[in-house]
Amino acid sequence: MLNNLQQQPADALLALIKLHNADPREDKIDLGVGVYRTDTGATPVFASVKAAEKLLLDTQDSKAYLGPEGDMGFVHALMPYVFGAANPSFDGRIDGMQAPGGTGAVRLAVALAKKAGVTAIHMGTPSWPNHAQIAADVGVAIKGFNHATKAGVADMDALRATIAAAEATDAIMLHGCCHNPTGIDYTEAEWDEIAALIAAKGILPILDLAYQGLGKGMEEDAYGVRRVLAAVPEALIAYSCDKNFGYYRDRVGALYVLTESAAETAKVLSNGAGLARAAWSMPPDHGGAVVRLILSDAELTASWLGELDDMRARMNEVRAKLGSAGVQGSVDFAPFGTQNGLFSIVPLNGEQVLAMREKHGVYMAGSGRINVAGLTMGNIDKFIAAVADVTA
Ligand code: LMR
Numbered sequence: 001m002l003n004n005l006q007q008q009p010a011d012a013l014l015a016l017i018k019l020h021n022a023d024p025r026e027d028k029i030d031l032g033v034g035v036y037r038t039d040t041g042a043t044p045v046f047a048s049v050k051a052a053e054k055l056l057l058d059t060q061d062s063k064a065y066l067g068p069e070g071d072m073g074f075v076h077a078l079m080p081y082v083f084g085a086a087n088p089s090f091d092g093r094i095d096g097m098q099a100p101g102g103t104g105a106v107r108l109a110v111a112l113a114k115k116a117g118v119t120a121i122h123m124g125t126p127s128w129p130n131h132a133q134i135a136a137d138v139g140v141a142i143k144g145f146n147h148a149t150k151a152g153v154a155d156m157d158a159l160r161a162t163i164a165a166a167e168a169t170d171a172i173m174l175h176g177c178c179h180n181p182t183g184i185d186y187t188e189a190e191w192d193e194i195a196a197l198i199a200a201k202g203i204l205p206i207l208d209l210a211y212q213g214l215g216k217g218m219e220e221d222a223y224g225v226r227r228v229l230a231a232v233p234e235a236l237i238a239y240s241c242d243k244n245f246g247y248y249r250d251r252v253g254a255l256y257v258l259t260e261s262a263a264e265t266a267k268v269l270s271n272g273a274g275l276a277r278a279a280w281s282m283p284p285d286h287g288g289a290v291v292r293l294i295l296s297d298a299e300l301t302a303s304w305l306g307e308l309d310d311m312r313a314r315m316n317e318v319r320a321k322l323g324s325a326g327v328q329g330s331v332d333f334a335p336f337g338t339q340n341g342l343f344s345i346v347p348l349n350g351e352q353v354l355a356m357r358e359k360h361g362v363y364m365a366g367s368g369r370i371n372v373a374g375l376t377m378g379n380i381d382k383f384i385a386a387v388a389d390v391t392a
Contacts, residue, residue, distance in 0.1 A: 020363045028361035031370040039376045048304035052293040068276040070098025074288035077295035092262035098283045101251035102210045102240025108255045109236040110138045122172040128180045148184040152335040176209035177221035178341020181369035191224040195231035210240035213308040215340040234259045252287030329391030352390040360386035
């Protein structure tokens with residue numbers, strides 16, 4: 001039976017981690033998978049996380065099962081940051097459940113949407129490749145629309161057209177901030193328009209917020225999500241703590257549901273609990289418990305927010321230097337200075353991406369996506385020179 005299965009290629013992005021590790025060149029540069037790096041190229045555990053982990057070790061007195069919804073203290077502690085401190089539950093209309101990372105949350109959102117009757121999801125292209133993989137695996141069709149124009153701004157005409165053409169059984173997936181892979185986000189005015197368009201059309205929004213705090217700031221990065229939620233009767237929100245708590249491999253995320261009433265939200269979440277039970281039974285506890293401890297202690301919260309500020313400041317410094325590099329080879333570096341978050345796309349073809357890797361030891365996704373945080377003041381000139389070389 002099992003020999004009916006065909007060999008599958010490794011995930012292209014995750015395979016880069018191993019390729020990079022195996023490269024003996026001392027001056028190699030890893031711009032592949034999206035993890036934050038310091039100016040020395042490290043991805044340290046946050047000091048606030050370390051402190052809360054110690055606290056957890058000292059105080060946690062049981063590892064007994066919780067339930068498919070995970071640690072609801074964690075789920076609720078995040079809500080003021082995501083949905084606003086003034087009314088984090090939108091009068092009881094929003095509640096959530098823990099999920100294994102942002103991927104688990106997206107998976108739950110797509111599966112719930114399908115169970116509710118959604119047959120297709122409008123998705124900007126390019127998008128995080130796993131969005132399409134998850135939709136395909138769950139069995140929901142994708143209706144693609146162009147995400148960004150050649151001028152490097154969001155393609156609002158394509159978005160307007162896709163919403164206008166949407167059918168009642170369609171949903172739309174949008175990145176809350178720090179668009180992956182382009183770094184091209186909607187402006188506040190564009191979010192205002194998007195919220196109104198989605199509300200008028202009556203399609204279900206699925207909002208993926210995986211990088212809150214890595215763009216302009218915790219509050220600023222939540223603008224779009226809050227704007228859409230204020231306009232629509234129902235929505236699904238997938239949240240990741242991978243990046244803003246540095247919890248990558250520990251898989252910490254949450255799915256939030258907005259409906260027209262607390263009772264309706266509870267009903268939807270009971271379906272989420274059923275899907276989770278059948279998939280992973282319950283999420284891993286550790287990271288969610290630590291995030292709960294950080295957010296329930298003012299000092300730890302301040303320390304975490306400070307660490308997030310430092311990350312953002314470093315990425316902005318890198319972006320400013322990239323943005324001032326002018327045109328090198330055939331690439332205009334100016335747009336990288338104004339894009340948001342960890343990612344940007346360098347307009348390189350497959351051959352050029354390969355040359356970046358083989359000739360210069362620069363590892364980046366096949367799409368030309370770079371993780372800006374992989375650049376440091378020590379390697380950025382080498383990177384710019386390599387781009388100039390392969391596009392000359
Ligand atoms: C990325 O896009 O690099 C991250 O979101 C990591 C992942 O799981 O793909």
